[in-house]
Amino acid sequence: MTPDIKPLVAGNWKMNGQRDQLDQLALMSKGADAELSQKLDMVVCPPATLLYVATALAEDTGLHVGAQDCHANASGAHTGDVSAEMIADCLAEYCIVGHSERRTDHNESDSDVRSKAQACWRAGLTAIICIGETEAQYDAGQAEAVLSAQLQASVPEGATDQNTIIAYEPVWAIGTGKTPSPEDIEAIHAFLRNELVERLQGPGERMRLLYGGSVKPSNAAELLMINNVDGALVGGASLKAEDLLSICEVYRKV
Numbered sequence: 001m002t003p004d005i006k007p008l009v010a011g012n013w014k015m016n017g018q019r020d021q022l023d024q025l026a027l028m029s030k031g032a033d034a035e036l037s038q039k040l041d042m043v044v045c046p047p048a049t050l051l052y053v054a055t056a057l058a059e060d061t062g063l064h065v066g067a068q069d070c071h072a073n074a075s076g077a078h079t080g081d082v083s084a085e086m087i088a089d090c091l092a093e094y095c096i097v098g099h100s101e102r103r104t105d106h107n108e109s110d111s112d113v114r115s116k117a118q119a120c121w122r123a124g125l126t127a128i129i130c131i132g133e134t135e136a137q138y139d140a141g142q143a144e145a146v147l148s149a150q151l152q153a154s155v156p157e158g159a160t161d162q163n164t165i166i167a168y169e170p171v172w173a174i175g176t177g178k179t180p181s182p183e184d185i186e187a188i189h190a191f192l193r194n195e196l197v198e199r200l201q202g203p204g205e206r207m208r209l210l211y212g213g214s215v216k217p218s219n220a221a222e223l224l225m226i227n228n229v230d231g232a233l234v235g236g237a238s239l240k241a242e243d244l245l246s247i248c249e250v251y252r253k254v
């Protein structure tokens with residue numbers, strides 16, 4: 001945690017979730033009670049097909065809704081794509097950009113991610129910008145250099161603690177059950193905090209720095225209490241309300 005930063009836990013459903021999982025969203029809305037919502041911002045990012053119904057279910061509750069990706073343009077001839085404006089029109093408030101699965105499956109570059117983050121801001125969404133090193137880069141001791149370059153190139157000028165959240169997700173920790181040691185996470189997050197402060201000054205001090213990669217109820221307490229870890233981006237464990245809520249509960253008593 002960082003003093004004076006309200007943590008945020010975002011669930012990323014990826015390409016999972018049909019109407020029969022809407023009951024999980026309803027349970028999450030119910031679990032995001034007033035006391036818990038004071039302690040953290042709880043966000044769920046279902047697939048685009050469920051966005052509008054998700055915001056309806058979350059209305060007037062402590063649950064917030066985000067999307068998983070957006071196109072850089074507001075509209076036009078881009079078959080199959082969804083714009084940040086469309087996401088905002090569904091009443092969602094957040095959008096993940098630059099997830100490593102997008103970077104890999106769709107060859108998204110840092111400059112694509114940067115444009116998407118700008119699109120989010122244009123539509124009034126908060127961008128959750130993901131960065132992360134591969135296992136080979138980690139083993140070669142290149143994590144900091146890789147992350148610094150990604151941060152520099154993916155985060156647009158004008159980023160503030162209001163319009164941007166950074167998610168550090170080691171690629172090798174996503175969906176694998178593996179996580180870096182708490183000491184490693186602390187060192188990387190301290191490094192990222194320094195980079196943000198150097199570049200953005202005050203807003204860099206206040207910007208939320210999430211950890212993502214195999215966060216689950218059993219390791220949440222340990223991971224979320226690390227210095228400069230201001231919440232989590234949760235994949236697999238966010239599909240069940242019980243698991244996502246149990247991760248969020250870590251904040252109730254702090």
Ligand code: PGA
Nearest residue numbers: 174175213214234235236
């Ligand atoms: P995981 O995914 O929690 O299933 O490892 C995290 C993510 O990809 O955001």
